Amino acid sequence: MSDPIPSTTTEAIRLQLRSWPEVEAYLEHQKGVIVPLGSTEQHGPTGAIGTDALTAEAVALEVGRRSGVLVTPAQAFGMAEHHLGFAGTISLQPSTLLAVLHDVVLSLARHGFERIYVINGHGGNIATARAAFAQAHATAASRGLANAGRLRFKLANWFTAGPVMRTAQALYGEREGHHATPSEIALTLHLEPSLVAKQRPLPEPAPAGPIHGPEDFRRRHPDGRMGSDPFLASPAHGARFLDEAATALAADLEGFLGEEASTAD
Numbered sequence: 249m250s251d252p253i254p255s256t257t258t259e260a261i262r263l264q265l266r267s268w269p270e271v272e273a274y275l276e277h278q279k280g281v282i283v284p285l286g287s288t289e290q291h292g293p294t295g296a297i298g299t300d301a302l303t304a305e306a307v308a309l310e311v312g313r314r315s316g317v318l319v320t321p322a323q324a325f326g327m328a329e330h331h332l333g334f335a336g337t338i339s340l341q342p343s344t345l346l347a348v349l350h351d352v353v354l355s356l357a358r359h360g361f362e363r364i365y366v367i368n369g370h371g372g373n374i375a376t377a378r379a380a381f382a383q384a385h386a387t388a389a390s391r392g393l394a395n396a397g398r399l400r401f402k403l404a405n406w407f408t409a410g411p412v413m414r415t416a417q418a419l420y421g422e423r424e425g426h427h428a429t430p431s432e433i434a435l436t437l438h439l440e441p442s443l444v445a446k447q448r449p450l451p452e453p454a455p456a457g458p459i460h461g462p463e464d465f466r467r468r469h470p471d472g473r474m475g476s477d478p479f480l481a482s483p484a485h486g487a488r489f490l491d492e493a494a495t496a497l498a499a500d501l502e503g504f505l506g507e508e509a510s511t512a513d
């Protein structure tokens with residue numbers, strides 16, 4: 249594996265702060281790039297609507313800082329159709345998100361990026377992202393991109409990293425729930441201290457269950473939560489989740505980039 253650019257600040261690895269000659273120079277010895285993928289959707293009566301985008305970007309930037317791998321701007325809108333019953337949610341249809349991700353990764357591939365690592369903050373994006381990767385492989389080949397055969401994509405969900413899940417279970421048990429979870433809320437409290445003032449005890453949440461569209465979701469989960477108790481969250485917990493997620497994903501990214509040595513021509 250090529251050595252990444254050494255970095256001690258997030259500014260050094262943010263793609264939007266690089267010039268195009270700097271990106272070309274980066275590509276001479278590193279083919280990896282990180283794409284944060286989030287969502288803009290309700291997170292219960294006390295959670296920030298931008299939770300999934302905020303957390304994905306924060307984890308991605310920390311992984312980039314540790315590895316020296318460039319990080320693109322976050323894709324803040326995801327597939328959140330089932331949350332449209334709550335004010336403030338902005339959703340892309342699956343076909344729209346697929347098209348966006350397809351075009352993003354192919355743009356990167358065209359310039360010579362070959363290991364595209366998507367750090368995801370929203371479960372509703374998973375199926376669509378994988379479909380976008382499959383379509384992008386086919387498009388790269390049909391367009392005759394020189395690196396089509398070496399192109400690899402990987403989706404990494406920070407919230408399902410082993411250490412994160414174990415810590416959430418130890419701290420919250422069944423109160424972690426499935427949406428507006430204390431683990432993700434904790435990370436936002438660490439990132440944005442103003443959100444602490446929104447937290448308050450809440451009634452018992454509705455349990456997780458099947459989802460059949462926004463009206464059904466609102467009926468089954470009237471305050472937006474699915475079995476979670478976000479009042480258990482704290483900024484200190486969030487700092488721990490950020491470190492654990494970044495540590496796990498940085499190691500995973502290193503292995504992903506290392507595939508280059510065995511697959512590249």
